[in-house]
Amino acid sequence: MKTILVVGGAGYIGSHIVKMLLANNYQVVVLDNLSGGYRDAVLGGDFVFGDIADTKMLNYLFSGYNFDGVMHFASFIQVGESVINPSKYYQNNLTATLNLLDVMVAHQVNKFIFSSTAAIFGEPQYIPIDEKHSQQAINPYGFSKQIIEQVLADYELAYDLKSICLRYFNAAGADPDGQLGERHNPETHLIPLVLQAASGRREFITIYGQDYDTPDGSCIRDYIHINDLCQAHILGLEQLFAGGKSAVYNLGNGTGFSVKQVIEIAEKVTKKTIPITLGKRRAGDPSHLVADSKQAQSILNWQPQYADLETIIAHAWQWENNHFL
Ligand code: UFG
Numbered sequence: 001m002k003t004i005l006v007v008g009g010a011g012y013i014g015s016h017i018v019k020m021l022l023a024n025n026y027q028v029v030v031l032d033n034l035s036g037g038y039r040d041a042v043l044g045g046d047f048v049f050g051d052i053a054d055t056k057m058l059n060y061l062f063s064g065y066n067f068d069g070v071m072h073f074a075s076f077i078q079v080g081e082s083v084i085n086p087s088k089y090y091q092n093n094l095t096a097t098l099n100l101l102d103v104m105v106a107h108q109v110n111k112f113i114f115s116s117t118a119a120i121f122g123e124p125q126y127i128p129i130d131e132k133h134s135q136q137a138i139n140p141y142g143f144s145k146q147i148i149e150q151v152l153a154d155y156e157l158a159y160d161l162k163s164i165c166l167r168y169f170n171a172a173g174a175d176p177d178g179q180l181g182e183r184h185n186p187e188t189h190l191i192p193l194v195l196q197a198a199s200g201r202r203e204f205i206t207i208y209g210q211d212y213d214t215p216d217g218s219c220i221r222d223y224i225h226i227n228d229l230c231q232a233h234i235l236g237l238e239q240l241f242a243g244g245k246s247a248v249y250n251l252g253n254g255t256g257f258s259v260k261q262v263i264e265i266a267e268k269v270t271k272k273t274i275p276i277t278l279g280k281r282r283a284g285d286p287s288h289l290v291a292d293s294k295q296a297q298s299i300l301n302w303q304p305q306y307a308d309l310e311t312i313i314a315h316a317w318q319w320e321n322n323h324f325l
Contacts, residue, residue, distance in 0.1 A: 003067050021234070079285075093141070101155060117168055118289050167248065173313070173316050224253055
């Protein structure tokens, strides 16, 4: 049985991956400082409270377990906040991640799955965005991820650290079994906010910008189900265990939905009228982000099971009802 360290395993994506790793017979150790995650979201494995900035603790942890691989989800993720407080993003997403990588190298753990993002591409030059698209992040969040991707390429050459970088487009939805879901505080993501407006936990949803160069003037995004995203992590890990090379993959469904379309589909799923207000553009939002994920499909044999946005929203709605109401 292989042992995987899941850093940030109490967060939204991390908690879903822990459940999937356990179902795939991996032994799991979660390391989380609970700054954004929840202890009760960790459904199994060992739990260690700690922060990857703490080298002493990391060395102790890596001496206590023989990790076969590491998955890293412990990042700050708010684009707007990263512009206002870049230090927070560079300290954690960059410096602390380097710390983790150096401890891995010191303990000869050489398989790493990294949560990267579509934000490394900046303003898209073309759509859909494939892996060859130029990388020009336009905010500290995206740039912190872009730098780590470069660090990983250098660490492979120098230290033989193998990695898979997965560039998420818009992770959404919830565990189809209803046990897990999204619990960001504050919540900034569109689908959970729309569903809060549907359930009455929020008065309305604000549409940020109506004058984008898109058919209905609102921003277009490519929403990917959390379980499909997690599946790609397991496939990436298996690729490394099979002796595969380091690689990068863009992960989305290849179909874009505007903010207004998301609200319409949410009204259909929830059978509620969702109150809206029209707001200004949010700083740093590209108009249109859609993934080309052919590489993940052909090389990792990744096949999304929940590509349909109605299903993604239905699972998020199940979570909103089960957990919050
Ligand atoms: N939006 C609204 N109203 C809201 C919230 C969001 O109109 O109340 C709009 C945004 O302007 C954007 C779209 O809904 O056009 C999606 O916004 P999210 O905040 O849900 O997601 P983002 O596309 O901004 O960001 C996500 C991740 C980031 C990652 C990025 C990369 O949260 O971490 O995808 O594509 F960097």
